[in-house]
Each structure stands twice: as C-alpha cells, then as structure tokens.
Amino acid sequence: MAENKQSEPLRFTVTHYRKPEHTHEEFINWIVNKHLPVALPIFRRHGIQEYKLFTTPANLNEGLKAAMIERRPTWSFADFDCFIEYTLPSLECVANVMDDPEWPNAVADEPEWVDTSRALCSVGYVTPYLLKTGEVVNMAK
Incomplete structure (x- = not known):
C-alpha cells in the first residue's frame, strides 16, 4: 500500500562525492562558501523550505566501521562526502530551481568539484518518532 501524505512536505536528498583532487575539507568549504551564497536565494525563490548539509568525514566513517564490524559484519558504510536534504512542498x-535562469551560475564550477556521476537522489517523507525532548510521538498509545 502506497503512503499518501500529500499535506506533508517532501524530503528530497542528494549524496555527493567530491572530485579526488580535492580534500573533503576543501569540498565542504566550496559548498558552504562558494555554492550556497549563490544557490540559497534561488532555493528560497522557488519554495525550498529547508536545506541541510550532512557532512561525512572519512575519519568518522572509518571509526564507525571499526566499531561496528563485529556487531554488524554484513553492513556497508557510505563513503560519500555529504548528504544534502531539502524540505519542499512538491x-x-x-524542476523550478533547475530551470531558474540563475541556476547555471550557481553550479558553474560544480564539474570541478563534484563527481556528479556518483550522485544518489531520493525523495520521501520524514516521520519523527523520538524528539530532542525525549518525547515519543507517532506511536500507538
């Protein structure tokens, strides 16, 4: 049975790998200090409600992998540099962002930084079950 949550905002995600000639730190610096100042006004203009950047430094992933190897030996561990999450109404x-006349400028140097052939996209809904406050929600009472 398909979920029908039409009134809830969508979460659109994209994973990105950096080009190998750049360090993870240089890549994240490019996103935050070069790309986002141009992209954020375009996102706002087209109704993007939130943009979150989840960075995944190799040292953290390698540490997690080492800690989990005996607990979950069949698990694979992501090796991308970041996970971008957009919250949007539709x-x-x-499409509107990508069709915006200013979008080509926002991604003009992307080929130098991002291995777009490895990008992975997803779309869906978020349902919280445990809040920061410790409250459990969306569960049968």
Whole structure:
C-alpha cells in the first residue's frame, strides 16, 4: 500500500562525492562558501523550505566501521562526502530551481568539484518518532 501524505512536505536528498583532487575539507568549504551564497536565494525563490548539509568525514566513517564490524559484519558504510536534504512542498520546486535562469551560475564550477556521476537522489517523507525532548510521538498509545 502506497503512503499518501500529500499535506506533508517532501524530503528530497542528494549524496555527493567530491572530485579526488580535492580534500573533503576543501569540498565542504566550496559548498558552504562558494555554492550556497549563490544557490540559497534561488532555493528560497522557488519554495525550498529547508536545506541541510550532512557532512561525512572519512575519519568518522572509518571509526564507525571499526566499531561496528563485529556487531554488524554484513553492513556497508557510505563513503560519500555529504548528504544534502531539502524540505519542499512538491517536487515541482526541484524542476523550478533547475530551470531558474540563475541556476547555471550557481553550479558553474560544480564539474570541478563534484563527481556528479556518483550522485544518489531520493525523495520521501520524514516521520519523527523520538524528539530532542525525549518525547515519543507517532506511536500507538
């Protein structure tokens, strides 16, 4: 049975790998200090409600892998550099951003930084079950 959550915002995600000639730190610096200042006004103009950048430094992933190897030996561990999460009212927002006349400028140097052939996208809904406050929600009472 398909989920029907039309009134809830969508979460659109993209994983990115950096080009190998750049360090993880240089890559994240490029996103935050070069790409986002140009991209954020475009996102806002087309109804993107939130943008979150989840960075995944190799040392943390390697540490997690070492800690989990005996507990979950069949698990694989992501090796991408970041995971971007957008909150939006509809997928039309993504198309509108990409069709914006200023978008080519926002991604002009992307080929130098991002291995776009390895990008992975997903779309869906978020349902919280445990809040920062410790409260459990969305569970049968």
